[in-house]
Amino acid sequence: MFRSHILVCGGTGCTSGNSIKVYEALVHRIYKEGLDKEVHVTQTGCFGLCALGPIMIVYPEGAFYSQVKVEDVDEIIDEHIIKGRIVTRLLYKETVAEDGSIKALNDTNFYKKQHRVALRNCGVINPEKIEEYIAYDGYEALGKVLTEMTPQDVIDVISRSGLRGRGGAGFPTGRKWQFAKNSVGDKKYVCCNADEGDPGAFMDRSILEGDPHAVIEAMAIAAYAIGSDQGYIYVRAEYPIAVQRLTIAIQQAREYGLLGKNIFGTDFNFDLDIRLGAGAFVCGEETALMTSIEGHRGEPRPRPPFPAVKGLFGKPTILNNVETYANVPQIILKGADWFASMGTEKSRGTKVFALGGKIHNTGLVEIPMGTTMREIIYDIGGGCPNGKKFKAAQTGGPSGGCIPAHLIDTPIDYDNLIAIGSMMGSGGLIVMDEDNCMVDIAKFFLEFTVDESCGKCTACRIGTKRLYEMLCKVTDGTATLEDLDKMEELCYYIKENSLCGLGQTAPNPVLSTLHYFRDEYEAHVRDKRCPAGVCKKLLRYQVVADKCKGCTLCARNCPVGAITGTVKEPHVIDPEKCIKCGVCMEKCRFGAIIKA
């Protein structure tokens, strides 16, 4: 037994903030002081509050230290670990109450409304030690399934829980498994989609980095349910920490006989392999993903036949997302009713969101379905920084749409998001404030899909390109109002005629911004003006003559010599020469330069 545990975040966010060095320094000091029998230092997965990384937490006090540097380690050991005095200056300020006492982490705004199911072990266990996963009830669900339940029982529990696919489309997981079970085949496959490609989404990555065994256990459960003995995890090569921890986890599970032959002394055999994705966004689409595992170029194919009938190598296959799997062991252990008690009528359970963009608490949050956007953005996320006004939130990445400020009280679930023209997607949530131009946002996502379209079908390959060009016309100020209608028409054409989900959803960012922010599009077209001051071609920097003191600072800093004027006289910007870099505005001490 240890008297104290020091957990250091080893997720991607904190690692890039040098948390490994902090961890090593802690371990070094603990050994030096001879405290290694009393104090345990562990590296865990993501705590969620990535904005404040590197993060560490010291138990049993529950002291949550944020933005810890290597130089702070000695103070933490000397004060907290040896003398028992918490280092208040490093505490996350939300955890310090007004009277100076420490609040429990779960009472802070960021954590209070969260309910961690898929992320339950992230930031709690060491993902590279299977024993720690087992200490937190790991592999108990698999044991229960293999020794006490029939495959049909398993599917019934998953169906009754109401779990729906967390990858975006929200297909009921139990039904998917039932189709695969009912399919006849000498060989069946279980696949995991860890090809998380949406810009701004990192929840699957964090689960794999923080709790890889949960996914492995769930895949074994799924294999038992449908009668499979081989699984594949398709993970992006761009996630090195996730790949490394998965590899370690699979190795450890094999050593303990939790993967392999005769698991738990039954006649159930199952093994897993990792397949690395080479970075194509389209490989997140299920048929393209399977084509890629087979060793072919990752291109989608028409459905039906659905994978449950004819999937990987032509055999019945189920493919679920990382987060979907992460929920499964808990559902088996705690029961379908427990899971179904969370969330809304048609969307049960919780959902992980990756908060990004113009928001205070950038990070990973897990909330019950039906939580409103307002709660996520203001209560958990802490609102937009610098007192800016919230304008819209983008969900679902390049397949989703924007939710404008007036719909902020919409409870989030699959059906509500579709009804307001967005979609759940994998759970990336990008917050935008008044400084974001909605046309520019739509253009950003379109540019992404143009790049990532695999080129197999014409509607997607050429349609998205043409749509992108039309958006460029809008941001350049050369479009007409007629173009806006044409754009909308093209959007529907692409949606209806594309082969796979990528093309069918690619126009969503354009459609939703056109719907909710048509006035911004019209301002670009009619007034040749970008209301948010983002689109460079429509931007003009001007000197306010009254405020200009003639200090010449702007002229000296202008990289293209576009500013002229004599000392102590108001200066002038030549719009012909100006490249709109904004340096002058940044440098001016009198606020005399404005965007017009």
Added chain:
Amino acid sequence: MKSLEELRALREKMKSQTDNRSVAGSDETVIKVGMATCGIAAGARPVLDALLDEAGKRHLHNVSISQTGCIGMCRLEPIVEVFRDGQKYTYVHMTAEKARRVIVEHVVNGNVCAEYLVGEN
């Protein structure tokens, strides 16, 4: 892994490694050892080690053992405070042997070791 029993045995063993990895709940027994200069000088460290060792050996999972600063009665150190069911029990002049008895008698069996309590000394 050949059976569910084997998994459970491993889990029981591993739990002692992850005990104390949370803020103590209201149903937990909290034990604090005074470990300021006075406590350490009087021999608090062997007391703490004994508490941890005994609790680990007995697979006690609802106990949180940690250190605290100076409790104020330096002449009575090493001091061990046990918080249970809203009550505080202050044991004084502790040794490693006495600490092991507190775990067995008080924490496991629920009988307060009255002879070590501060009022008796």
